Amino acid sequence: MLFNRSLPAPARLSNITTLDGSDLEYVDNYKYLGVWLDCKLSFQTHIKHFQSKVKSRIGFLFRNKACFTHAAKHTLVKLTILPILDFGDVIYKIASNTLLNKLDAVYHSAIRFVTKAPYTTHHYDLYALVGWPSLHTRRQTHWLHVIYKNLLGKVPPYLSSLVTIASPTCSTRSSRYISLVTPKTNSFFGRLSF
Numbered sequence: 001m002l003f004n005r006s007l008p009a010p011a012r013l014s015n016i017t018t019l020d021g022s023d024l025e026y027v028d029n030y031k032y033l034g035v036w037l038d039c040k041l042s043f044q045t046h047i048k049h050f051q052s053k054v055k056s057r058i059g060f061l062f063r064n065k066a067c068f069t070h071a072a073k074h075t076l077v078k079l080t081i082l083p084i085l086d087f088g089d090v091i092y093k094i095a096s097n098t099l100l101n102k103l104d105a106v107y108h109s110a111i112r113f114v115t116k117a118p119y120t121t122h123h124y125d126l127y128a129l130v131g132w133p134s135l136h137t138r139r140q141t142h143w144l145h146v147i148y149k150n151l152l153g154k155v156p157p158y159l160s161s162l163v164t165i166a167s168p169t170c171s172t173r174s175s176r177y178i179s180l181v182t183p184k185t186n187s188f189f190g191r192l193s194f
Contacts, residue, residue, distance in 0.1 A: 035088045043095040046088075047102060054084055054106040061113050073114045074130070081110045089139045090146050100135070107135050147180070 015023040029038050029045045036046035057080055061073070068076065085103060093100075104123070111126040112119070127134060133141070149155050150163045163180055 035091055041094075042099070043092040044099060046092055047095060047099045050084060051102050051106055054081055054103075054110070057081060057084075058106065058109050058113060061110075065113065070114070077110045077114050081107075085135060086138065086142065089135075090143050093139045093143060104135055 017023055029036055031037075036043070036049055038045050061068075061076060061080075065073070085107060108123055108126055111117070111130050111132070112121070115121075115126065115129045117126055117129060121129075123134070146155070146159075147163060150160055151165075153160065166180060
């Protein structure tokens with residue numbers, strides 16, 4: 001797969017041959033370690049699969065809602081829905097807001113299942129009722145955990161090489177804080193990633 005964020009589809013290059021003489025197949029979508037990658041890195045396929053998976057589980061829960069107590073509903077959503085939404089969120093957090101809003105919609109449905117709130121309830125009220133943060137806040141928190149683990153040296157070298165601490169140029173009050181260097185990138189998409 002060739003990654004290209006430009007609008008037209010990337011031109012197919014000549015076939016790439018492996019060492020054993022077979023040709024590699026060009027694909028537009030590829031699932032790697034549970035994350036769907038597309039050639040434009042828009043994560044549209046990934047979010048569509050997640051949305052479908054979560055909707056089917058929420059549908060099952062709504063059909064059987066009479067069988068569960070409030071505490072059981074809370075636990076079921078926490079154990080079956082939230083891990084799906086959290087998986088790989090530090091990777092797909094750069095997706096467009098339009099795509100991320102689709103995940104917000106299924107998250108709100110899950111909260112409505114727990115709280116029995118009507119569809120017209122504002123999402124801030126839903127978060128307050130259940131005591132959970134928004135998905136955006138959850139993604140940011142997970143991203144900060146990755147940076148924190150990086151600073152502690154608890155990540156593989158290929159990740160730790162991406163985050164470096166900036167040395168202060170002069171002594172000021174803010175020089176007491178840790179500043180990170182943003183890696184140099186050649187594209188707007190690369191700058192979005194950090």
